Amino acid sequence: MLRDLPLKAVYRSETDSLLEDFYIPALSQAVTYDRAVGYFSAGMISYAAQGLSAFIGNEGKMRLVIGGELAAEDVDAMREGYETRKLSERYGDVISQALGEVSDGLFQRRLEALSYLIATGRLDVKLALKRRGMYHEKIGILRDRTGDGVVFQGSANETANALVPDFNFESVNVFKTWRTEYEEHFRPYIDGFERLWDNKARDTIVLDFPEAARDRLVRIASQARFPTPEIEIDLWRKHYRPTDNAPDFEAPRLPVTFGGAPFSIMDHQRSALQKWKAAGLSGVLALATGAGKTITSIYGAVRLFEQTQRLFLIVAVPYQNLADQWVDTLAEFNITPLRCYANAADWTDEMSRLVMLFETHALNFACIVVVNRTLQGERFQQMLAQIPGEHLMWVGDECHHHASPGLRAALPEQAKMRLGLSATPEHYLDPDVTERLLSYYGDIVDTYTLADALRDKVLTPYDYHVVLVDLTDDEVEEYRRLSDQLSKLMAQAGGKDPESSSDDRIKILLMKRARLLGAAANKMPALRKLLADQPPQKMSLFYCGDGRTEDEDSGLPMRQIELASQELHGLGWSNAQFTSRESRAARIEILDHFRLGLVDALVAIRCLDEGIDVPACRTAYILASSRNPKQFIQRRGRILRRAPSKEYARIYDFVVRIPDDSADDSPMERQLMINELKRVAEFARLARNSADALDALEPILERYDLHHHLV
DSSP states (O other): OGGGSOOOSEEETTTSOIIIIIIHHHHTTOSEEEEEEEEOSHHHHHHHTTTGGGTGGGTOEEEEEEEEEOOHHHHHHHHTTOOHHHHHHHHHHHHHHHHTTOOSHHHHHHHHHHHHHHHTTOEEEEEEEESSSOOOOOEEEEEOTTSOEEEEEEEEOOOTTOOOGGGSOEEEEEEETTOGGGHHHHHHHHHHHHHHHTTOSTTEEEEEOOHHHHHHHHHHHTTOOOOOHHHHHHHHHGGGOOOSSSOBOSOOOOOSEETTEEOOOOHHHHHHHHHHHHTTSEEEEEEOTTSOHHHHHHHHHHHHHHHHSOEEEEEEESOHHHHHHHHHHHHHTTOBOEEEOSOGGGTHHHHHHHHHHHHTTSOSEEEEEEEHHHHTSHHHHHHHTTSOGGGEEEEEETGGGGGSHHHHHHSOTTOSEEEEEOSOOSOSSOHHHHHHHHHHHOSEEEEEOHHHHHHTTSSOOEEEEEEEEEOOHHHHHHHHHHHHHHHHHHHHHTOSOGGGOOOHHHHHHHHHHHHHHHTOTTHHHHHHHHHTTSOOOSSEEEEOOSOEEEOTTTOOEEEHHHHHHHHHHHTTOOEEEESTTSOHHHHHHHHHHHHTTSSSEEEESSTTSSSOOOTTOOEEEESOOOSOHHHHHHHHHHHHOOOTTOOOEEEEEEEEEOOGGGSOOOHHHHHHHHHHHHHHHHHHHTSTTHHHHHHHTHHHHHHHTOHHHHO
């Protein structure tokens, strides 16, 4: 019972764990729970649901009031007799959207706990809207089976942008109702909550919870995996793991939870590791982007250490953003790697010490994450050569990069355990490049395709929409000129497929033609038309090319990414550019703002193609894309990653339609069109709306008689 708990009068997040010391112990004894919190957001839902994992099993009931600000036009509407039901429906759309923005595992588990309570009739929710300002009161009232109660009043940093309030500073004052001498302190909160619930609070309108939002919560409850108190605490603690660069020498171990659920690997991941083991602990896993290559390899490393009790794990990645993600994921397995990137002074001495400790058996486990640029450096190579190969596990993420002569020469030949990870390990034009890669890593031992991942519900189903765009008259003339030059060079070379040619002149012309199509001027009006009738959609990606297009207003050539950002801004979308021009710190901040919903969209060129993890992304607009399958496979994987509340994804692909009189019927032109459309057909074939997507391509397929090639 509440009376038996050693409750303090004041809890402060500076010195106390409010979740472990107050919320969970108190809620484990409660059978009724009245709660009022401030501004509505996904984070505030999580804040209101702290500790509900301990309340669910009590068969108790909860009343929740969520605050908000009443817009000026709504105040006027109320004065004119506007029905509160209509007002509630309006706010229901806002709430439903916020519920769909939950992307954090802890938030999702708490949301599911609320969903379960509302679906079982044990939770009532109301909205408290202030006519002026915002309802900000933060109180809670708990009662146990004996009638004893605890009233608490808290203060947290709660604003529209504070989406993670239970990780900010908070203090809670606690009053025990059996201590009657404190009644003058707790009675106003009890009476005030009742007035609020009965819509009798001054200058505040209290509305019933909108049906749309209630229905969404009920749907969530049907698939809920609400946490136990132990899982909630584990998820919460992970937010406080140290992030310095000093390696943690504790042994790696499998996590209790991952992504907000009890940890386990999937069947396809287990099968991949078994095949890698059968191949002598060497080989490449060609797993679809989003299918969990990172988890698979770390799980394999942990299991190897459990068997051998001695392991030096090195993970090589192409970019710092991807390296940071590996560091975060390794932390889930109790591994704090040495980060060998950025400033060499931050890791050189530590790596030397790490290698020495491992060589002398003073240390039996070590881990390093290195970027490819550092990998090729002389100092790193010197220390890498000292690591005993018998216990060295080398993991190459996006290992297709290691097929370049420079990187291939930097790979440690002494490593007995080699694991390559790539959704696209085979070069789409040059088999010699593929052979160079496999000469180090070994054969491709397992393949898990997009179709496999969609079938197994590892990735999110998607709708695919083709947006056909015509060239301008000037672009048609340029297209004809480039195609004529290509035809002449290909006739001299006697070939049919220019993309397989080694002639630098042909490669340059292909690049110019690709940039022309990628930066087609009519894509901007098409984008404007597509977005004109819809409000800004959070979690959206816009992929642009690196070409330039003439701006309609100034007449000056502008990068496509600048034009796209300009169009979005004009339509009321908040957006941020994500390119190679932004600093590492700026990219981290941009991604954080995107994940938290502070910007609606990311506008990128190529930096989001590999490894960057934005699973909550729901919509992608492909304004430009190369024919290289690596690029579109990686992009497809970005958008199709699973995330809480993400039922399906949408892809809009802007495809240039070549006028009939501007392209010939030569074998070269036909082959180029086949190559151009392979990406489009691949997207369309596996979409939920496959028939509609292929119908949209019908004019192009008919023009070049490509049905049997692509459908």
